[in-house]
Amino acid sequence: GESVGLHLPTLSVQEGDNSIINCAYSNSASDYFIWYKQESGKGPQFIIDIRSNMDKRQGQRVTVLLNKTVKHLSLQIAATQPGDSAVYFCAESFSNFGNEKLTFGTGTRLTIIP
Amino acid sequence: KAGVTQTPRYLIKTRGQQVTLSCSPISGHRSVSWYQQTPGQGLQFLFEYFSETQRNKGNFPGRFSGRQFSNSRSEMNVSTLELGDSALYLCASSRDSDEKLFFGSGTQLSVL
Numbered sequence: 001g002e003s004v005g006l007h008l009p010t011l012s013v014q015e016g017d018n019s020i021i022n023c024a025y026s027n028s029a030s031d032y033f034i035w036y037k038q039e040s041g042k043g044p045q046f047i048i049d050i051r052s053n054m055d056k057r058q059g060q061r062v063t064v065l066l067n068k069t070v071k072h073l074s075l076q077i078a079a080t081q082p083g084d085s086a087v088y089f090c091a092e093s094f095s096n097f098g099n100e101k102l103t104f105g106t107g108t109r110l111t112i113i114p
Numbered sequence: 115k116a117g118v119t120q121t122p123r124y125l126i127k128t129r130g131q132q133v134t135l136s137c138s139p140i141s142g143h144r145s146v147s148w149y150q151q152t153p154g155q156g157l158q159f160l161f162e163y164f165s166e167t168q169r170n171k172g173n174f175p176g177r178f179s180g181r182q183f184s185n186s187r188s189e190m191n192v193s194t195l196e197l198g199d200s201a202l203y204l205c206a207s208s209r210d211s212d213e214k215l216f217f218g219s220g221t222q223l224s225v226l
Contacts (some may be wrong), residue, residue, distance in 0.1 A: 032213050043118070043204050043217030044157070089157065093213050101147070101170050102215060106156040 011109045021108045023073040023090035028084050030092040034102065035075045037066060039086045047075070063100075077110075085112045116141065118218035120205050126224045132193040135221045139186050139207030145169075146188040147215060148180060151202040160203075163188055164210075192223075200225045 013019040025033070031052040036044035050057045050064045050073075057064050063076040073090050087109050091102040119138040139146050147170075148160040159172035162210050163182035178192040186207075194201055202222050206215035 034214065036217075041219070043206075043219045044215075046214060047215065049214060056144040091157075101159055101162060101211060103151075103159070 009106070010109045010111070014113050015075075015082060016079055017081050019077045019084070019110060021075045021077075021088050021090075021110065023075075023089075023105055025071050025073060025092050027092060027094060027103075028068075028071065029094045032093045033064070033066060033073050034091045035062075036089045036091065036104075037084075037086045038089065038107070044089060049091055080110075080112050082112050082114060085110060118207050118216055120203075120218035121221065122221060124224075126226060127171055127195050128226050129195055129197060131195050132191065133195060133223060134189055134191050135203055135205075135223075137188045137190075137205030137207075137218060138189045139188070139205075140216055143207035143209055143216070144186050145208045145210065146182055146186065147186070147206045147208070148190050149204045149206065150174070151204055151220070152200075153167050157204065160190065195225045197225050199223065 034049040035045040035047040037047050038044045042067045048059045048062050048064050050066050055066050061078045065074045077084055089104050089107045093102045121136045137146060145164045147162040149157040150160055151157050160174055160178055161168055161180050162170040166182045167184055177193045180188060182188045200223060202220040204217050204220045206217045208215050
């Protein structure tokens with residue numbers, strides 16, 4: 001069955017440095033991917049998304065890279081700040097005529113060291 | 115624009131009881147999805163409702179059910195609670211054909 005996994009459960013990064021969070025997916029039919037950030041006591045918050053017809057998309061301080069050949073997704077956060085400390089989830093879905101649903105990975109905890 | 119609102123924020127129940135959780139989606143969003151989140155398990159999809167109809171369902175037992183009202187508000191119900199049902203239950207809404215979900219803060223359910 002389909003699965004979305006993460007390479008590292010925890011990641012610590014010095015404030016100001018760049019961070020990279022990785023995600024592997026197994027469903028080659030997936031055509032839509034999202035990164036979410038979840039802070040303690042809150043629900044997941046949308047960060048950035050990408051469709052399978054793209055391999056890179058940039059937002060404010062964040063970049064998502066998609067490598068369909070190896071079914072790999074990554075989230076790059078530039079110049080990390082203390083507020084970036086959170087759990088980050090990748091999620092995937094595939095178009096299924098109105099039955100799309102997101103499948104989430106288990107999450108990576110990012111800790112920014114002051 | 116108000117976000118997704120979930121009530122109650124915290125709930126404590128005992129085994130065997132039942133519980134109803136409520137979710138108000140973002141105005142204009144007709145799709146509501148429910149997820150269960152437990153430590154180490156990530157987010158697991160429960161079900162999705164669109165225009166008062168269940169459109170998608172995850173792999174949870176029949177004790178978990180839901181419904182959606184004409185104003186898109188949704189409720190989920192868990193009957194005969196078990197200890198393992200302790201979790202954060204998240205509701206998310208989206209526009210008609212948009213996979214991007216907007217989540218509420220969740221209801222933290224503790225079953226004793």
